Amino acid sequence: MKYFALLRAGLLRRKGRTLLTLLSIVAAFVLFGFLDGVRTVFQHGADNAAVDRLVIGSRLSLIQPLPLAHKARIEQVDGVVEVAYSNWFGGIYQDRKNFFPNIAISPEYFDLYPELVIPEDQKKAFLATRTAAIAGRKLAERFGWKTGDRIPLQATIWPHKTLGNTWTFDLVGIMHGTDEDDQRFTNELVFRYDYFDEGRTTGQGTAGWYVVKISDPARAAQIASAIDALFRNSDAETKTQSEKEFNLSFAKQFGDIGLIVSAIMGAVFFTLLLLTGNTMSQGVRERIPELAVLKTLGFPDRLVMGLVLAEALLLLTGGGVLGLALAAAGLPAASRHFGGQIPPLAVSGESWIVGVAIMLLLGLFVGLPPAWRAHRLSIVDALAGH
Amino acid sequence: MVRLAGVKKNYQRGRQTVEVLHGIDLDIASGEFVALMGPSGSGKTTLLNLIGGLDTPTAGTIEVAGRRLERLTSAALAGWRAANIGFVFQFYNLLPVLPAWRNVELPLLLTSLSAATRRRNALIALELVGLAARAEHRPRELSGGEEQRVAIARALVSDPKLLVCDEPTGDLDRHTAEEVLGLLQTLNREHGKTIVMVTHDPKAADYAGRRVMLDKGTLVAAGA
Ligand SMILES: Nc1ncnc2c1ncn2[C@@H]1O[C@H](COP(=O)(O)OP(=O)(O)OP(=O)(O)O)[C@@H](O)[C@H]1O
Ligand SMILES: [Mg+2]
Numbered sequence: 001m002k003y004f005a006l007l008r009a010g011l012l013r014r015k016g017r018t019l020l021t022l023l024s025i026v027a028a029f030v031l032f033g034f035l036d037g038v039r040t041v042f043q044h045g046a047d048n049a050a051v052d053r054l055v056i057g058s059r060l061s062l063i064q065p066l067p068l069a070h071k072a073r074i075e076q077v078d079g080v081v082e083v084a085y086s087n088w089f090g091g092i093y094q095d096r097k098n099f100f101p102n103i104a105i106s107p108e109y110f111d112l113y114p115e116l117v118i119p120e121d122q123k124k125a126f127l128a129t130r131t132a133a134i135a136g137r138k139l140a141e142r143f144g145w146k147t148g149d150r151i152p153l154q155a156t157i158w159p160h161k162t163l164g165n166t167w168t169f170d171l172v173g174i175m176h177g178t179d180e181d182d183q184r185f186t187n188e189l190v191f192r193y194d195y196f197d198e199g200r201t202t203g204q205g206t207a208g209w210y211v212v213k214i215s216d217p218a219r220a221a222q223i224a225s226a227i228d229a230l231f232r233n234s235d236a237e238t239k240t241q242s243e244k245e246f247n248l249s250f251a252k253q254f255g256d257i258g259l260i261v262s263a264i265m266g267a268v269f270f271t272l273l274l275l276t277g278n279t280m281s282q283g284v285r286e287r288i289p290e291l292a293v294l295k296t297l298g299f300p301d302r303l304v305m306g307l308v309l310a311e312a313l314l315l316l317t318g319g320g321v322l323g324l325a326l327a328a329a330g331l332p333a334a335s336r337h338f339g340g341q342i343p344p345l346a347v348s349g350e351s352w353i354v355g356v357a358i359m360l361l362l363g364l365f366v367g368l369p370p371a372w373r374a375h376r377l378s379i380v381d382a383l384a385g386h
Numbered sequence: 387m388v389r390l391a392g393v394k395k396n397y398q399r400g401r402q403t404v405e406v407l408h409g410i411d412l413d414i415a416s417g418e419f420v421a422l423m424g425p426s427g428s429g430k431t432t433l434l435n436l437i438g439g440l441d442t443p444t445a446g447t448i449e450v451a452g453r454r455l456e457r458l459t460s461a462a463l464a465g466w467r468a469a470n471i472g473f474v475f476q477f478y479n480l481l482p483v484l485p486a487w488r489n490v491e492l493p494l495l496l497t498s499l500s501a502a503t504r505r506r507n508a509l510i511a512l513e514l515v516g517l518a519a520r521a522e523h524r525p526r527e528l529s530g531g532e533e534q535r536v537a538i539a540r541a542l543v544s545d546p547k548l549l550v551c552d553e554p555t556g557d558l559d560r561h562t563a564e565e566v567l568g569l570l571q572t573l574n575r576e577h578g579k580t581i582v583m584v585t586h587d588p589k590a591a592d593y594a595g596r597r598v599m600l601d602k603g604t605l606v607a608a609g610a
Contacts (some may be wrong), residue, residue, distance in 0.1 A: 002504075005484065109485075290481050
């Protein structure tokens, strides 16, 4: 690229200013990389959802329990194959920072989640031991747990009738997911619903939510309305959703991540647009005599315009790629800091594509006005200092 | 080499149209070194810009290096300038971030020459103006006279037939000016370059073979 020396000369003319602009571009794209990584993770749960599972919660709110008596009636609905139920326990292991999901499950859970992998003998041990628990592989590695260990959890929502705040579980197995990327099963702890339900001081005879396996994904909507119809006008109305909808609405409890990310990045990129736009047009204004000289030497208008535009694109893509690369390098460390509370963050291929598109778009927005000005620049006027 | 007939140039000043050149007829033969003189505001730069193809006349015909310029588009003029004209200005107009040889190389970027050939030709042009040793220096590290010689090397590098200089010594002290003028004279005598040079300075005009006087947009006297 024979014009590279010229481009570099344009950018290096004011090293300090270019560096500052570059830094703000880098910073904006580091932020973009991080936020888009978080957004991707929240959407990941929804993307990984199975199509043959429905989740039933209370129509009122996600945290409103449903009677266990619903189970038998749900099983009667045409198209329902099997029904499991669970409850969020929210226990703490040693320290609040050690957060991981811990959930009470009914025995059908294993049938409903074929992607949950566990040795057959460990599953048997679970079904045979009231106080049994199964830990995800990563979780067990993180805390050095082995089968046979007794694991104490501090209750946050559900104190035990006689034991007070400390529940104790016997670890009988280690599970993982069929898909190694699927963090769900490798990072959670599950234990028996009957032990949980009898031990807790309130809420006996209720479930946090039901999970239903259906015979035909194509009939999902119909089956869901049939289930909800069963309990309409009762004390405990239900809201049945596909697993994907449920995961999305679960994520929405934390706010609409996609919207928040877009709003923040919109503001950041708008600021960047003003900042680099200003830098670029200032830079071109200062170089009017130089650009006029290039034209005098026979550089066509379009070439001079292209050089200015290329400068803007180079600045934006250079800073942007650097920023995204830094985010990609930093995200694993950031995930570790969260200690498994969220799945590993990464800059996805999709983030790269969107990111590069934004860089090019910003480059055009920022570069076109001064480039056009350079195109129209009259040699005679510029040389005369008009 | 240069033939102007009935050349007029108008400028728009606000709502007013001002005629700056009132029908110039001028012939310059190949190999001439012409000094264009006249009071400030008489239209010297305007005339020079027309000859160099930087601007187009309002009326009249301009033929330079065998080409009629008055009807060329700006893109065509740009290509024509690159091939035929070397420019030297009062304020050198070098790009400050580029080393001397990169400045000299600039016109060659428009050719299909290889990078190595471009660099070699740039160094040859610098050698011609006696600055080969300063090839890697930036304009800031050069004296005014040296900067002007780099600008002359840049004007020469694509081997144009005509050099157009607007007060090339206007910003230099007497001694340095004489060096630069001597260089232009050498280029004219030994390398056969046709030169049109605007100057205020009668001593500078002595280096030229002919003087052309402009006053209020009209050629008043031409003599040796
Ligand atoms: N782009 C322009 N727009 C309007 N008027 C112009 C423009 N360029 C030159 N003029 C006017 O045309 C006249 C001639 O200008 P020109 O620059 O050719 O004079 P000059 O002889 O080169 O003067 P100087 O010796 O000061 O450089 C002046 O009155 C000037 O104000
Ligand atoms: Mg002038």
